[in-house]
Amino acid sequence: MSCSTILKQKGYKMTPQRRLIVEYIHDNQSHLTADELISFLETRAPGINKSTVYRTLDLLEESGCVVKSEIDGHFIYHHAEEGHHHHLVCRVCGKTQDCNENLFSSVKDVLANRYGFQADFKHIMITGLCSACRKKSR
Amino acid sequence: MSCSTILKQKGYKMTPQRRLIVEYIHDNQSHLTADELISFLETRAPGINKSTVYRTLDLLEESGCVVKSEIDGHFIYHHAEEGHHHHLVCRVCGKTQDCNENLFSSVKDVLANRYGFQADFKHIMITGLCSACRKKSR
DNA sequence: ATCGTAATTGCAACCAGTTGCTATTATATA
DNA sequence: TATATAATAGCAACTGGTTGCAATTACGAT
Numbered sequence: 139m140s141c142s143t144i145l146k147q148k149g150y151k152m153t154p155q156r157r158l159i160v161e162y163i164h165d166n167q168s169h170l171t172a173d174e175l176i177s178f179l180e181t182r183a184p185g186i187n188k189s190t191v192y193r194t195l196d197l198l199e200e201s202g203c204v205v206k207s208e209i210d211g212h213f214i215y216h217h218a219e220e221g222h223h224h225h226l227v228c229r230v231c232g233k234t235q236d237c238n239e240n241l242f243s244s245v246k247d248v249l250a251n252r253y254g255f256q257a258d259f260k261h262i263m264i265t266g267l268c269s270a271c272r273k274k275s276r
Numbered sequence: 277m278s279c280s281t282i283l284k285q286k287g288y289k290m291t292p293q294r295r296l297i298v299e300y301i302h303d304n305q306s307h308l309t310a311d312e313l314i315s316f317l318e319t320r321a322p323g324i325n326k327s328t329v330y331r332t333l334d335l336l337e338e339s340g341c342v343v344k345s346e347i348d349g350h351f352i353y354h355h356a357e358e359g360h361h362h363h364l365v366c367r368v369c370g371k372t373q374d375c376n377e378n379l380f381s382s383v384k385d386v387l388a389n390r391y392g393f394q395a396d397f398k399h400i401m402i403t404g405l406c407s408a409c410r411k412k413s414r
Numbered sequence: 415a416t417c418g419t420a421a422t423t424g425c426a427a428c429c430a431g432t433t434g435c436t437a438t439t440a441t442a443t444a
Numbered sequence: 445t446a447t448a449t450a451a452t453a454g455c456a457a458c459t460g461g462t463t464g465c466a467a468t469t470a471c472g473a474t
Binding site for chain 2: 208210211212213226228229235237239241242244245248249252253254255256257258259264265266267268269272
């Protein structure tokens with residue numbers, strides 16, 4: 139189901155601003171930042187306000203159309219249909235690789251059993267050292 | 277070894293501002309936020325600037341005296357000597373509980389073997405639903 | 415004890431993101 | 445098609461955090 143349909147079903151209105159944002163997210167399979175989106179919108183809808191952008195992104199997240207992750211104090215958004223995967227972010231070169239493994243299922247079980255805590259573990263950002271930077275530092 | 281000693285050994289100067297910040301961190305075993313620290317400093321050293329506080333915290337992190345974690349777009353600092361543990365943050369009530377388990381060792385192994393990625397996994401913030409909020413929502 | 419200098423501070427401006435408010439607008443209904 | 449109204453957009457002010465710069469200061473060498 140498309141993002142627009144979901145928003146309408148939830149009783150939200152489809153404004154030109156929202157249409158553009160949703161369009162950009164659909165055309166853009168990979169991760170996007172609010173900044174990226176804002177500079178795209180400046181070419182298509184000059185005058186659009188950043189608070190509109192952030193509020194729309196929050197709305198889309200709340201509606202499950204988009205997943206919001208954080209890394210190093212700022213936010214990244216993914217189209218939810220991409221499927222759940224995690225991101226390995228190198229703390230030296232900054233490069234990111236995806237990993238689609240179901241890595242955290244055992245951790246989830248431990249937390250549920252011992253702490254009664256139901257962990258989210260969606261689109262985790264894992265910082266560390268990538269193989270290239272590891273070799274360089276040796 | 278004390279934080280001041282470490283800073284001196286690294287060739288950094290001990291200023292009154294830094295002395296106060298280090299003192300607060302030593303007296304305060306649990307997590308602290310920059311805001312907390314800033315409002316403490318306002319009583320002891322009026323006029324101290326927030327950029328000094330943030331720069332000192334970054335310095336202490338770089339020197340390994342303090343660990344910086346992020347949650348929901350803002351930062352939390354821990355005295356490094358507390359030992360490594362993780363935090364379970366409830367996305368509903370916001371409460372945090374510590375968990376000292378060596379939860380991620382198996383995940384670390386998988387990432388190292390399959391991706392050549394050396395994950396950090398120190399002071400992870402795990403968001404989810406705590407047992408109390410889980411019961412309420414049922 | 416004084417001096418030279420590199421490190422550090424405070425400042426002001428900035429960045430990403432948030433919020434309360436008022437004016438505008440999408441949409442359901444008649 | 446016109447209208448009522450709740451949702452929304454834009455605005456301006458704000459928050460937490462960062463940065464470049466000029467003035468100050470800690471501290472090693474003399």
